[in-house]
Amino acid sequence: MATAAAAALRTATLVVRRPLITPTRTAFEEAYYEYHANLRAGHERTVIPDFWTKKGAAGNTAAIQMAVPAERTTEADTANDVKSLDRKLEENLFLVVKEGGKWSLVQGAVAEGEPLHEAARRSVLDKCGQNLDLWMVGRSPIALSHTTKDKEHIFVHKAHILAGQAAPTKGVSDFAWVTKNEMAKYLDKAAYDDVVELL
């Protein structure tokens, strides 16, 4: 039981939108895979059509229509819309919110007797709206934040966003979905150093 003198429990949630497309291959990687594809093609067992189909039988010669892949960069990339979930499809996007003029992960207090992972989930939905389909990665926290005042323990939990979008409420003035490299621009140095290893 948390008394007035004991430390207060808070949770922070690292909400992640996982990468949706494969990473961009470097020139070396492309050459490597092309080399092995040629090697494989050169050693492949060929199909002898006469072994499988009777002479004169109409073969299935319809050309296979290959799917055309979509563009790797979207409108959100060109417009650099940091609120969009369609930006930077090949990277992880993390949710940062602006509370009281300061950018941070979504934080919240833990009610008495409430499990930590439930408090983490509830605080995200309370602060960023109910239109979020979240999956918490297990029940255990992934980190204990060190940038706390004397009497505050902030446990960090990881969650994936599966669907929906943040709609800030209750003291949250702004939000953004940022990549690992962009995070330093939003969080102050102490907060960033605390969180960088989790990204």
Add this chain to the structure above:
Amino acid sequence: MLRTVLRQSIRRSSTAAAAATTPSDAAVPFPVPLPRDDVSLPESLFRADRATPIESRMRDHYDRTLAADLLYLSYNHKDPANPERLAHDKYVPGLNTKNTAFKKHETPRYRDTTMRKPEPARTHSNVPELTSIVVHTFLKDAVTNKYVLLNALTQLEAITGKHPEIVRSTSNVALWKLRDGMPVGVKVELQGDDMYQFLDKLVELVLPRLKTWYGIPATAGDGTGNIKVGFEPKSMSYFPEIEQTFDRYPFMCGFDVVFKTTAYNDREARTLLSGFQIPIENAASKAKREKYMQKSDEVDPNEPAWMKYKRAREALEAKKKKK
């Protein structure tokens, strides 16, 4: 290299000297050995037994997303400085306590899992991982006609891209005319990128089209991290390689897919497979699905009379059909 050349030249000169002194009718070895050098031919760069590197989105997904989450889900949070006293630390008469190898003959209770050495702790470099997939077919008809295995061989080769091997029986059962050494099945083991390619096909193309399969049961697994899923013959035709050349095969084979992982228990294995979008079904999800499909056996007390009579008539017809 230089040393061997020198050694060889010394040997040659010594034999030449010996030949000069030996009689002229000294036997010349036949066939004449060709001169050899130290350079060995390079190995073939293509290895049929190894997995070919292919761009694999399942592997990328595992490396970038799953591995980190699996570490968080399988990590043991108990203080490593004060490990629990495990049963195997207890004194057992006849057991050499200094021997940490735990050989089978020295551990009379080896089968008791609490007596075994603990597995290595989960860290960033030791997370549950999919190591191989074994696709296997057993054909009962192969007992009487072994050439049906040709069909299974070609089908498995088509769907996996790797040439399968024949599985032979190891037991004798007179009732089924089965004898030891008889070829009765076909299997192929996939690893690396080939494995991820097959998994991708299975998850994207085959599993969604199965009408009566809703997921791996929540009780599945062999306890050491391996899970087997069986498929009926119809599932074989959902693979694109078979679908396009359906008429070439006399019949479709049912097959098993064994997912071999580095998970320590069933729960970790199922979590890993779930990460690859293979559904896991338990009682709760089955109830939810049946409620959605309205196939429950519960009778609605307020149902109209015509529904009641319809169900009664259907039950009667089913009973007659059974007879």
